[in-house]
Amino acid sequence: MARLSAARRAALALAGERRRRGARARDLLRGSEALSELDERDRGLAVRLVMGVTAAEGALDVMVDAHLRRGARLEPRVRDALRIAAFELVYLGTRSDVAVSQGVELVRSVAPRAAGLANAVLRRVAEEDVAAVADARARVVAGTYDTSDLALVGALPEWLAERVGTRALTALEPAAPWVAANVQRGQALFHALEEAGCEPQEGPLPRSYRLGAPSRLAPSGLVERADVIPCDLAAQEVALACVPAPGERVLEVGQGRGTKTLLLQNAAIAAGGPCEITAVEVSPRKSELARRRMEAAGVADHVRRVCADGRALPEDLGTFDLVFLDAPCSGTGTLARHPEIAWSLDPSAPAELAALQAELLASAAAHVAPGGRLVYATCSVLAEENDAVIRAFLASPAGAPFELVGSGLTEVPGGSDTHFHAHLRRTSAICTLSDPTTAFG
Numbered sequence: 001m002a003r004l005s006a007a008r009r010a011a012l013a014l015a016g017e018r019r020r021r022g023a024r025a026r027d028l029l030r031g032s033e034a035l036s037e038l039d040e041r042d043r044g045l046a047v048r049l050v051m052g053v054t055a056a057e058g059a060l061d062v063m064v065d066a067h068l069r070r071g072a073r074l075e076p077r078v079r080d081a082l083r084i085a086a087f088e089l090v091y092l093g094t095r096s097d098v099a100v101s102q103g104v105e106l107v108r109s110v111a112p113r114a115a116g117l118a119n120a121v122l123r124r125v126a127e128e129d130v131a132a133v134a135d136a137r138a139r140v141v142a143g144t145y146d147t148s149d150l151a152l153v154g155a156l157p158e159w160l161a162e163r164v165g166t167r168a169l170t171a172l173e174p175a176a177p178w179v180a181a182n183v184q185r186g187q188a189l190f191h192a193l194e195e196a197g198c199e200p201q202e203g204p205l206p207r208s209y210r211l212g213a214p215s216r217l218a219p220s221g222l223v224e225r226a227d228v229i230p231c232d233l234a235a236q237e238v239a240l241a242c243v244p245a246p247g248e249r250v251l252e253v254g255q256g257r258g259t260k261t262l263l264l265q266n267a268a269i270a271a272g273g274p275c276e277i278t279a280v281e282v283s284p285r286k287s288e289l290a291r292r293r294m295e296a297a298g299v300a301d302h303v304r305r306v307c308a309d310g311r312a313l314p315e316d317l318g319t320f321d322l323v324f325l326d327a328p329c330s331g332t333g334t335l336a337r338h339p340e341i342a343w344s345l346d347p348s349a350p351a352e353l354a355a356l357q358a359e360l361l362a363s364a365a366a367h368v369a370p371g372g373r374l375v376y377a378t379c380s381v382l383a384e385e386n387d388a389v390i391r392a393f394l395a396s397p398a399g400a401p402f403e404l405v406g407s408g409l410t411e412v413p414g415g416s417d418t419h420f421h422a423h424l425r426r427t428s429a430i431c432t433l434s435d436p437t438t439a440f441g
C-alpha cells in the first residue's frame, strides 16, 4: 500500500468541508489550519487541488460517473477523493501510477471497502479521459476544435464554453497573486512584504506587487492593517483608469467589501489627496466589512457608507463629479480566481444580471453632475453584460445626456482576471426620473 501524501489528505479534508459548509474554496483556504501545518510545497499542491477540483467539479463527475455501474451511487467523501485523483490525472498531468495509487489511498482513508472500485474507476480515467482531453487539446492547437473541445480542456459546462470562447482554455490556470500597496504607507511596504517572506515583485501598475509566496501574506498582518489590498491587476487597472481628483465628489454603487473604494482613494491620494466617496451597497454584511477596512486604511473620514438598493437611491443623495458603478455580474472574467462560478452559474443568469445592471446604471446615471463622469465596470467577459448594457443605456432616455468616451476589457498580463469598464461623460442637463424629457433639453 502506498503512503498517502499530506497534501492530498489536506485537500480531501478541505473538499469535504467545502461541500458540507457550502463555503467558497478561497475563504476556506484562507483560514485553514490543515494548510498551515504543511510545508510550502505541500501547501501549494493542496491549494492547487482544492481550487482545481472546485473549478472542474462537473467535468470530473461526468468522467467518474461514466465508469460506474449504471445507477451506482457514490458516498460523498468517496466522490471527493475520486474527483481529486481524476483532476490530477486529467488536468495536472500527475504520473498515472502515482495519481491512481494516491487516489486509491484517499478513498481507502474514508471508505476502506471502496478501494477496489476506486482502482477500477481511476484506471479507466487514466486510459480513456486523459486521452480524450489530450485529443481535444491537439484539436485546439491545430485550430480544428469545436465548443465541446473548449469545454473539455477548460473543464467548463458546454454552454459556458460557448459563451466565453477561447478564454475557456485558461479557466483552470491558477490565478496570479497580486496586491496593491496602500499609498499612505510609502516605500517601506515593499520591504515589509519581503520581511514577511511574501517574495514580492514589482508589477506593471503603480504600487502593484506579485507575490511569490502568497501564503505568507495572511499571517503577516499586512492585510488586516490595510497596508496592502489583495486584488487582481484588472481591478487595479479599472480603479486607476478612474483617477478621482483630490476632493472630488464620488458616488460608488456596489461597494461590496470595499476593495475598489480603497483603490479609488489610493489613486486620489497618490494624485494629491483623498476624494470624498459616498459608497452604496445593498448587503449590510458587506457594507460593515467595508467600514472596517476603511478604518484600518485610514480613509474612513472620506467615505460615507449608504446601505441601500442602488435601483432606488435616496433622492437627497445629490450629484457627483464621478459616479462609479461596480456592477453585480456573472464573474466570467474571474473563473480562475473564483472556481465556484463555472459549475454554479445558471445559463439564464447573464440575461437576468444584464437587466439588473441596466436598472442600476440608469439609477446611478441620474446622480452624475453636468460635465461629470460615469464609469460602468463588471468582471464579466460576456458582451451581454458589457457593451450591450452600455449600448442600450445610451439609446434610452436616461442615457441620452451621455457620450461614450471609451470602453473595453482590461489588458493586463497573463494569469490575471479580465474586467470590463466603460467611461461616459454627461454632456447635458440632469435627467430626473420624474421628468425624463429634461434628458433631451
Ligand SMILES: C[S@@+](CC[C@H](N)C(=O)[O-])C[C@H]1O[C@@H](n2cnc3c(N)ncnc32)[C@H](O)[C@@H]1O
Binding pocket: 253, 254, 255, 256, 257, 258, 259, 260, 261, 280, 281, 282, 283, 286, 308, 309, 310, 311, 326, 327, 328, 329, 379
Ligand atoms: C462586483 S461586486 C462589487 C465589488 C466591490 N466594489 C469591491 O471592489 O470589492 C457588486 C456588488 O454589488 C452589490 N449589489 C448587488 N445588487 C445591488 C443593488 N441592487 N444595489 C446595490 N448593490 C448591489 C453586491 O452585493 C456586490 O457587493
